[in-house]
Amino acid sequence: MFGFGKDDTNALTMNQPHPDSLLDTGVQGVISKPLDRVDGPKKVTGTATYAAEYAIENCAHGVLVSATKGHAKIKAIDADAVKAMPGVIDVITDYDTFIRNAQQGGETEAPTQGVRTVDYFGEIIAIVVAESFEAARDAAKQLKVEYEPLDDGAFDYEANKDKAEPAPDGLIKGHYDQGDFDKAFEGASVKVDVTYTTPSQNSAAMEPHASIAVWEDGALTLYGAYQMPTSDAQQLAKALGVSQSKVRIISRYIGGGFGSKLGIAPESVAAAIAAKQLGRPVKAVMLRQQVFDATVRRSNTEQRMRLGAEAGGRIVALGHESITSNLPDEDFFEPVGIGTHFLYAGENRRINHDVVRLNWTLSGSMRAPGEAVGMVGMECAMDELAEAIGMDPIDLRKVNDPEQDPELKVPYSSRNLTRSLEEGAKHFGWDQRQKAGQRREGDWLIGMGVAAACRSNQLQQSAAKVELHPDGSATVSSAMTDIGTGSYTIMAQIAAEILGLPVEKVTMSLGDTNDPPAAGSGGSWGAASAGSAVYLAAERVREKLAKAMGVKAEDLTLKDGMAIGDNRSVPLGELVGKDGLSAIGEIKPGQQEKQYNQASYGAHFAEVGVNVVTGEVRVRRMLGVFAAGRVLNAKTARSQCLGGMTFGIGTALTEELIHDPRTGKLVNHDLAEYHVPVNADVPQLEVHFLDERDIHANPIHAKGIGELGISGAAPAVVNAIYNATGVRVREMPVTLDKLLDHLPAL
Amino acid sequence: MHFTINGQSHDIEVDVRTSLLDLCREHLGLTGSKKGCDHGQCGACTMLVNGRRVNACLTLAVMHQDDEITTIEGLGQPGNLHPLQDAFVRHDGFQCGYCTPGQICSAVGMMDEVKKGWPSHVTEDLGAAELTVEEISERMSGNLCRCAAYPNIVDAIREVAGLGDRNPNEDVGKEVAA
Numbered sequence: 001m002f003g004f005g006k007d008d009t010n011a012l013t014m015n016q017p018h019p020d021s022l023l024d025t026g027v028q029g030v031i032s033k034p035l036d037r038v039d040g041p042k043k044v045t046g047t048a049t050y051a052a053e054y055a056i057e058n059c060a061h062g063v064l065v066s067a068t069k070g071h072a073k074i075k076a077i078d079a080d081a082v083k084a085m086p087g088v089i090d091v092i093t094d095y096d097t098f099i100r101n102a103q104q105g106g107e108t109e110a111p112t113q114g115v116r117t118v119d120y121f122g123e124i125i126a127i128v129v130a131e132s133f134e135a136a137r138d139a140a141k142q143l144k145v146e147y148e149p150l151d152d153g154a155f156d157y158e159a160n161k162d163k164a165e166p167a168p169d170g171l172i173k174g175h176y177d178q179g180d181f182d183k184a185f186e187g188a189s190v191k192v193d194v195t196y197t198t199p200s201q202n203s204a205a206m207e208p209h210a211s212i213a214v215w216e217d218g219a220l221t222l223y224g225a226y227q228m229p230t231s232d233a234q235q236l237a238k239a240l241g242v243s244q245s246k247v248r249i250i251s252r253y254i255g256g257g258f259g260s261k262l263g264i265a266p267e268s269v270a271a272a273i274a275a276k277q278l279g280r281p282v283k284a285v286m287l288r289q290q291v292f293d294a295t296v297r298r299s300n301t302e303q304r305m306r307l308g309a310e311a312g313g314r315i316v317a318l319g320h321e322s323i324t325s326n327l328p329d330e331d332f333f334e335p336v337g338i339g340t341h342f343l344y345a346g347e348n349r350r351i352n353h354d355v356v357r358l359n360w361t362l363s364g365s366m367r368a369p370g371e372a373v374g375m376v377g378m379e380c381a382m383d384e385l386a387e388a389i390g391m392d393p394i395d396l397r398k399v400n401d402p403e404q405d406p407e408l409k410v411p412y413s414s415r416n417l418t419r420s421l422e423e424g425a426k427h428f429g430w431d432q433r434q435k436a437g438q439r440r441e442g443d444w445l446i447g448m449g450v451a452a453a454c455r456s457n458q459l460q461q462s463a464a465k466v467e468l469h470p471d472g473s474a475t476v477s478s479a480m481t482d483i484g485t486g487s488y489t490i491m492a493q494i495a496a497e498i499l500g501l502p503v504e505k506v507t508m509s510l511g512d513t514n515d516p517p518a519a520g521s522g523g524s525w526g527a528a529s530a531g532s533a534v535y536l537a538a539e540r541v542r543e544k545l546a547k548a549m550g551v552k553a554e555d556l557t558l559k560d561g562m563a564i565g566d567n568r569s570v571p572l573g574e575l576v577g578k579d580g581l582s583a584i585g586e587i588k589p590g591q592q593e594k595q596y597n598q599a600s601y602g603a604h605f606a607e608v609g610v611n612v613v614t615g616e617v618r619v620r621r622m623l624g625v626f627a628a629g630r631v632l633n634a635k636t637a638r639s640q641c642l643g644g645m646t647f648g649i650g651t652a653l654t655e656e657l658i659h660d661p662r663t664g665k666l667v668n669h670d671l672a673e674y675h676v677p678v679n680a681d682v683p684q685l686e687v688h689f690l691d692e693r694d695i696h697a698n699p700i701h702a703k704g705i706g707e708l709g710i711s712g713a714a715p716a717v718v719n720a721i722y723n724a725t726g727v728r729v730r731e732m733p734v735t736l737d738k739l740l741d742h743l744p745a746l
Numbered sequence: 747m748h749f750t751i752n753g754q755s756h757d758i759e760v761d762v763r764t765s766l767l768d769l770c771r772e773h774l775g776l777t778g779s780k781k782g783c784d785h786g787q788c789g790a791c792t793m794l795v796n797g798r799r800v801n802a803c804l805t806l807a808v809m810h811q812d813d814e815i816t817t818i819e820g821l822g823q824p825g826n827l828h829p830l831q832d833a834f835v836r837h838d839g840f841q842c843g844y845c846t847p848g849q850i851c852s853a854v855g856m857m858d859e860v861k862k863g864w865p866s867h868v869t870e871d872l873g874a875a876e877l878t879v880e881e882i883s884e885r886m887s888g889n890l891c892r893c894a895a896y897p898n899i900v901d902a903i904r905e906v907a908g909l910g911d912r913n914p915n916e917d918v919g920k921e922v923a924a
Binding site for chain 2: 037055132133138208255483484486677
């Protein structure tokens with residue numbers, strides 16, 4: 001996967017801290033600034049090209065066919081009847097090669113293949129290809145499929161949850177025990193023992209999954225909507241049984257991902273097989289319902305929280321035991337307790353994950369897997385503990401803010417939880433908060449809530465190339481992606497800062513596997529990983545410029561396209577020679593992530609109004625304070641947090657996928673019935689960043705931010721609902737029917 | 747069939763089942779209007795038909811042969827942005843950009859609706875609709891944005907409507923010493 005000419009590669013493995021950063025010594029002054037997105041003008045004019053929008057000659061239209069059984073064997077597909085319809089070219093299936101479900105992010109193998117046996121309602125079993133979308137859609141709808149029922153399907157969570165088994169160790173351990181949890185909990189002077197549930201959710205990115213497959217001389221180019229093209233191309237090659245060198249993925253613009261586009265989805269393989277068989281390009285765009293049914297959901301969770309504390313608030317026993325669901329034979333489990341492992345102190349700990357096997361849509365990563373829902377259990381239970389002790393919930397968190405990782409006993413690389421809580425309290429006016437159920441304005445009960453935010457930081461192997469051209473401009477290229485996160489902009493800013501160029505002089509090329517491989521967008525590692533690769537490439541180019549100037553690198557100043565040193569000032573274009581200069585940067589994780597617990601932190605504050613007549617909840621104000629290392633672009637970073645906080649509002653109040661317990665079918669598989677927050681649901685949110693650098697994380701000292709904003713956002717809203725009403729709802733989302741019976745008399 | 751889109755005439759033969767959205771995206775190379783759901787649920791396909799905003803996925807092309815149609819491409823181009831497009835860039839009124847053309851077309855139509863005095867669910871005095879933040883949020887709620895740029899979208903529209911020019915950068919980049 002990786003490996004370039006060593007001469008031009010500046011490689012760094014993070015085995016040591018990296019206290020010095022060229023981003024601190026650069027004088028161009030563009031890093032961290034709230035610059036407009038460099039891809040902005042294209043996006044606002046509709047000229048940015050998303051996967052389904054490439055003008056490909058002679059491209060046929062494919063519409064995917066979804067299974068209408070939850071668990072069955074396909075006996076026959078009556079292709080002939082629809083092939084006779086005008087415009088229809090063919091009905092294509094390959095029972096062995098079609099993928100049963102989407103792949104998880106970062107995997108290098110194919111996902112589970114084979115669709116003769118249908119394992120969940122909506123599984124993609126065929127593709128109808130026609131000269132027009134209209135003809136293909138009609139034929140796909142009319143296609144008759146004969147099934148042989150299988151009677152061993154498991155569709156009902158409640159009926160099957162007693163069959164849950166320990167999750168296999170993965171990103172975190174399936175089961176974890178430390179000290180003597182049972183004894184410590186038993187002996188604790190204050191105890192909370194409560195169960196929270198969250199439903200299945202869908203990323204609901206605005207752009208449906210889409211692939212255009214083009215074969216040429218035995219090689220496949222796939223224009224796809226994918227977050228991680230480098231590993232996606234490996235998955236696709238394995239699924240199709242072709243060499244990796246024969247698969248190229250292009251994902252220049254991606255209409256949102258939030259985890260749903262981490263691994264390849266069924267449309268990619270279907271389009272590729274159809275295009276190969278027909279000898280012409282095929283475009284396959286998932287219908288919105290298919291995105292819900294056949295890509296990936298966030299698992300439902302049931303979380304038993306047990307917190308045992310001393311009278312002063314110090315936690316002595318911390319239990320977080322979860323049950324989640326997934327398809328048979330899938331290793332992924334929702335890592336509900338991933339944040340619980342390091343967020344709070346407590347010597348005696350039990351953090352367990354069990355999985356029940358269901359014939360439901362694949363569960364996988366959705367924005368902040370683990371924290372997004374795990375923090376609902378953790379942070380609502382903390383609120384309950386504070387209430388039980390009679391302590392301010394911020395003080396309870398401060399008492400339990402540990403000096404070092406409570407399990408691994410290693411230091412934190414940087415941690416500003418307490419500071420986030422204090423700053424947030426100050427800006428939000430936390431001192432105005434009253435006891436639960438006290439504040440009323442007309443028909444509205446008003447309350448405030450708080451929750452901590454944490455997200456473990458990851459560095460992923462990534463490469464990027466930086467070229468400096470004779471005209472004084474630069475190009476940055478990498479198979480990294482921008483899914484709305486701002487990669488185009490922050491990578492240009494990093495290169496511009498180090499090379500002393502205005503950002504306009506940097507041309508970006510992302511989302512093409514022909515460029516240096518990168519980990520892509522996922523797990524909030526994108527900016528830090530690909531950004532560090534750009535840093536390293538630019539550092540090497542800078543060294544070459546110093547050599548060309550005849551000065552030491554540390555004596556060179558680069559600003560506004562000029563190299564300054566040795567009492568001379570020379571345009572960069574003159575220094576690079578007629579061929580220009582280039583270098584590749586490559587970053588790899590190392591010992592630093594073992595020697596330090598690396599994570600980002602923050603605090604959410606919410607004020608809600610609950611209508612005493614209807615039970616309707618409105619978020620009136622929300623504020624987040626975040627500490628995630630260096631902020632690379634204050635504008636795009638803030639937007640990331642706005643997005644995360646809004647996902648939190650959705651988790652708390654509206655988002656819920658409903659599975660039919662008879663078939664597993666997703667009943668509400670569209671954007672009218674699955675309720676993501678709309679404009680009127682979201683007030684003018686406030687975001688603050690703490691000034692922080694993490695020298696253990698990477699040379700740019702930045703940590704992930706895209707998922708930090710969602711971590712803790714939902715429980716802040718839920719805790720505010722309790723403060724407003726005195727009613728604890730432990731079943732997400734907090735819809736009005738769950739409040740209505742408990743509200744005070746009019 | 748004959749169509750007038752962004753002031754340009756098109757004579758083209760298409761299937762009568764073709765939606766106005768698919769006409770633009772699949773037949774005329776106008777891919778600026780997006781397909782998010784094909785069911786009128788998300789607003790990503792919003793265009794202006796005779797100045798009014800419509801979900802182009804819910805209406806058939808054949809019905810619009812005598813209409814003036816404006817898509818995002820007709821509002822402005824890179825280097826020649828419509829004031830709303832420019833404000834969306836400066837206020838970061840988008841992230842992934844997929845809902846953005848629909849948001850902007852919707853905002854153009856919405857501002858005109860308020861100018862004409864059409865009330866909404868949140869209008870207090872039905873005879874005198876005014877463009878407040880609450881009105882903007884309410885009237886723009888047919889355009890989903892999963893990246894959730896909503897606060898910035900409201901600010902961008904607010905600025906273009908002349909409702910207090912909140913500096914797009916005033917509340918960004920505020921770092922507090924840790």
